Amino acid sequence: MKRAEGRSTCPTNFTVETFGDSWSLLIMRDLLTLGKHTFGEFLRSEERIGPSVLADRLARLERSGVIVRTPSETDARKVTYSATERGIAAIPLLYEAARWGRGGVPVEEDDPWEAVMAMDRHDVLDAWQQAVREGGSLFGGAESAFARLIARARADA
Amino acid sequence: MKRAEGRSTCPTNFTVETFGDSWSLLIMRDLLTLGKHTFGEFLRSEERIGPSVLADRLARLERSGVIVRTPSETDARKVTYSATERGIAAIPLLYEAARWGRGGVPVEEDDPWEAVMAMDRHDVLDAWQQAVREGGSLFGGAESAFARLIARARADA
């Protein structure tokens, strides 16, 4: 945190203050592309975030208004985190982050991003944001945007 | 730096490892939108980066292949930093960062971003990337992409 609040009124700087650290954007990725929703799921991310940093980042993202924390109704131990509309609005940013990052990472044959990047950008963003509004994500779960996009592509062919 | 090299092969993580800190993306903003090119210009950024951190980030961005360091031919004290093609490819990311950030910052009447966001995204990205290839930037300098876009918009009207 530190001097982070309001170094300037530049929009880019605002984005940097919200997502410009080693973990915040990865948490948003887990939430929005993989459909992770609980502390434990985020903890088990590929990049191995520690619990103290995770707790701090979730609190910050909540304070920033991009995610909400909701205690589970069925299990009082559990808490679910989900994206607000402001968080959903960051999906194009995440999309461009994934697109640019593809150029620096080995191409994997069956990476679903390969298929996604071949689709129309606007279609992808629409389906993705809609899926998140309905509790889904890009790749995670049965009602994933990816599944819907693939089905539509097949139908059009 | 630290454990930063290759936590995973996820493209989003690769982007985070390159730009995911408080300063790297702001340096790219200064370079690509404002047309700054020298150490001193970056130092005088609105957000007041310190010289040691700036030196470190410039070195990292160079190692990442998004910028190049070139000693000036006319003045042997000076060094100019400019974007590589890989850096130019990050322009859509910067565009989305600015777009998302607009929602968290007070709207300023004469902010050129307001005008840019009203234009066609594809046109803006094209003109912007072309301007950078020619040594310009989005807003900085006479041959700015912004000036060109405004002129074209006026001609079309």
Next chain:
DNA sequence: GGCATTGACTTTGATCATCGTAGTGACCTA
């Protein structure tokens, strides 16, 4: 040629953040 200045960094020492590991305590499950 001398001298203040510019420009690109380094150095330094104090402060701050992050890391990994080990809890803690409420809660559910058998």
Next chain:
DNA sequence: TAGGTCACTACGATGATCAAAGTCAATGCC
């Protein structure tokens, strides 16, 4: 009621960041 799960906290060591001052070559000005 014993054992596990879950969402965090606490902690000490390590690493990054900060502001301010300093280095040093190159330049502009007289």
